[in-house]
Amino acid sequence: MLTGKTIVLGVTGGIAAFKAASICSGLVQKGADVRVILSKSALNFIQPLTFQALSRNHVVVDTFEEKDPSVIAHIELADRADLIIVAPATANFLAKAAYGIADDMLTTTLLATQAPIFICPAMNVHMYHHPAVQQNISILQSRGYHFIDSDEGFLACGYTGKGRLAEPEQIIERVESYHTPRQDLQGINILVTAGATREKVDPVRFFTNRSTGKMGYAVAEAAIARGATVTLVSGPAQLPIPNGVNVIPIESAEEMFQAVASKSNEADVIIKAAAVADYRPAQVHEQKMKKLDGNLTLEFVRTKDILRYLGEHKRPQQVLVGFAAETESVESNAMKKIREKNLDLIVANNVSMEGAGFGTDTNIVTLIEQKGVLAALPMLSKREVADRILTEAAKKWREKQTCTLE
Structure with a gap:
């Protein structure tokens, strides 16, 4: 799937720079047109002639x-790139990239590109x-930015721990999978x-929560x-x-319950990412409540527990997330x-x-099944988290189909 793709490989000044040669070679063997940018610090570890x-x-x-007066080199390279990899990415490079510093060819190209960027950290x-x-x-x-996380192991500095550059084969596999459209959920x-519910108090006021819907929308986008x-x-x-997604818009917890209940029997997999209100005002005023002297007390009543309902009515072949x-007490409360x-x-x-929860583009989650912790994920984009959730949910769904056939 990399045939004809232009991949820019940025190499910064760390001892793991020698592994970048294997990454370059592997990408070329996959059919990619590889353009290499070396930072000046990288020259202390490996020479341009190698690449x-x-x-x-x-x-x-x-x-x-x-070299070519008809173009500006870093703009031309930024526009040509189908994907950019920085491997190894040092702590110094991460700092410059995070704060938009453009003081060399690599950081300047990154600011100018619209291509996906994969960062492969390596350091003490x-x-x-x-x-x-x-x-x-x-x-x-x-x-x-996409991150291919560092491995744990013996480091060049003599320490043992996280910080070793991911293996070239792993990096190439991640890049290749990015360009290979999966259709494994057909x-x-x-x-x-997805999102929050709104529980009305009167025509102008309601109670809600901080959920923006980003996680649920990422799941829907990844699934389609x-x-x-x-x-x-x-x-x-x-x-x-x-x-391609069929959307049913709702506002209140009751509306979400009715919509979910009406569609649950048709679903093979249900992923309940919405943050639904646990309580709603006992009385909804038809007119705007006027401000009075003193304190205000509102009575709240429980909303229907949608997840419990789904668990109680779950079909044997259905997967509920x-x-x-x-x-x-995250893990104990989740268990x-x-x-x-009755979740799967x-x-x-x-x-x-920081970097998890409501309103962010990233998340830090632990996937837990009935037996216990399945995987503790590092900070990832919500789209990447969505793909991991879908992969595990699909695996459980297929296991249930196999058990039924047997």
């Missing part, structure tokens, strides 16, 4: 090297875990809920891209509707919820953590 021999293209180092374990580095990673992830009907038939029951959200947005509500999978996260 020129492997890529059969000129290797760029100097921002002001303008203590540098990797430093709050400044983690913050810079979070900033870049929030802008849509024939599967998926029902997704992988060939599923998708119905999205959505509370009010300022997000574009993914192409819930979310647990917590601020403490309690998965058992009480629960997505748990601590919404008080």
Whole structure:
């Protein structure tokens, strides 16, 4: 799938730069047209001639090297790129990229490109875990940069821990899968809920929560891209509707319950990502409530527990996925919820953590099944989290079909 694709490979100044030669070679063997940019620090570890021999293209180092007067080099390269990989990406590079510094050919090209960018960090374990580095990673992830996380193991500095560059084969596989449209969910009907509900007090006031719907919409978008038939029951959200998704707009918890209940029997997989109000005002005033002296007391009553209803009415072949947005005891609360509500999978996260929860473009989640923790994911874009959820949900759905046939 990389045949004819132009991939820009940026190499920065770390000991793992020697692995970039294998990445370059592997991409060329897959049919890619590889254009290499070396930072000046990278020259201390590996020479341009190595990459020129492997890529059969000129290797760029100097921002002001303008061989073709008809174009501006970094703009032409930025426009030509179908994808950019930075491997290794040092702590210094991450800081410059996060704050928009463009002081060399690589950082200048990154600012000018519209292509997807894959970052492969490599550094000392203590540098990797430093709050400044983690913050810079979070900033870049929030802008849509893709990260191929560092491995754990023995590092060149003598320490053992996280910070080793991912293996070239792993990096190439991630890039190749990005350009390979998966259709592994064809024939599967998926029902997704997203966003917050609004519980009216009067014609001008309502109670709601901080959910923006980003996680649920990411699930719907990823599912439709992988060939599923998708119905999205959505509370009010300022997000574009993914192409091909059947959307049922709702406002209140009761409206969401009615919509979900009417569609649940048709679904093979239900992913309940919405943040539904647990309580609603006992009385909805027909006219605007006027301000009075003193305090105001409102009585609230419980809304219907949609997830519990789905768990109680779940068909044997159906897969039910819930979310647990917590601020403490995340895993224990999620395990309690998965058992009480008869879920197949629960997505748990601590919404008080930076880079996780409501309103962000990233999330940090733990996938939990009935037996226990399935996977603790690092900070990823919500689209990447959505794909991981869908992969596990589809796996469980196929297992149920196999058991039924047997």
